[in-house]
Amino acid sequence: MFPKYILVINGRxxxxxxxxxxxxxxIKPADFVKTPEMPDYKEAQEIAELRELFGFKKPALLMQYFGSFDQRLLASFLDWFIVFGAFVIVIFVVVLLKLQDKETRMTASFGLLxxxxxxxxxxxMVMESSAKQATYGKQMLKIKVVDMNGDRITFGKAVARNxxxxxxxxxxFIGYLMAFFNKKQQCLHDMMAGTLVIKERLF
Known part of the structure; x- marks a missing residue:
């Protein structure tokens, strides 16, 4: 059963x-629609179901939708913080509280780090190939990883990218700075894996 859509008509x-x-x-390809479950409006042509039903063509990715270098850099810092924080908790709970020998605690702590x-x-790899298409850091910055057609990447492509x-x-790190010198703002690893980082289309 198809969901129902809220349609923006004359700005309302x-x-x-x-x-x-x-x-x-x-309904036209550029009309804004959303289901009650969708967080934001999207153009009808962006929704696969409506493209299939109405014969809309998939829109090309526009330049303004590519994730900027500063967004990606901040997302990376956030992800390092999240992963590092998770390991610190594990070290505290498992190592420091469970192991009594000081030398063993030090060895286990450095091993985990x-x-x-x-x-x-x-x-x-797991997060970028998931339904969210992004790590938690990227989700906070509202960017995600896609293939060259703007679709969700497979786990295999996520492995290749990383x-x-x-x-x-x-x-x-020149490979990262290459994002400044191409229109799609791809880093070297994006070019090699055939991926893009784009902004969520929020309206």
């Missing part, structure tokens, strides 16, 4: 309308 939301009612109102970079990579970050680092 009306509805919700069923699919037949939308057809009767001759050494795992943080690997945990962060896995965290990115492993390719090695090359962005090995170039003395």
């Amino acid at each position: 939301p009306e509805g919700p309308f069923g699919i037949d009612e939308l057809k009767a109102r001759k 050494a795992c943080i970079p690997f945990a962060k990579i896995i965290y990115h 492993l390719c970050k090695i090359f962005s680092v090995l170039t003395f």
Whole structure:
């Protein structure tokens, strides 16, 4: 069963309308719609279900929708904070409270801290290929990772993207700065994996 959509008509939301009612109102690709469950309005052509029903073409990603370098950098700091904080809690609860020997506690603590970079990579792989298409840091900044068509990436592509970050680092971080020099604001690892970071289309 198809959901009902609220339709913006002359600047005012009306509805919700069923699919037949939308057809009767001759909905256009650029009309703004949303279901009660959607957090914000989107153009009708952005919604796969409506594209299929009404024959709308998928809109091209416009330049203003690409995530900026400062958004990505701040999201990265937030993600480091989240992952590091989670490990600190684990170290405190599991290591410091459970282990009595001081030397063992130190060894276990440093061992867990050494795992943080690997945990962060896995965290990115899982979150960026999830339904949210973004880590918690990216979600806070309202940006997400997509493929070159603007669609959700597979886990395999998320793995490739995050492993390719090695090359962005090995170039003395020039791979990250490449985002300043191309229209789609892709870093080197984005180019290699065929991914984009875009802003959520909030209206």
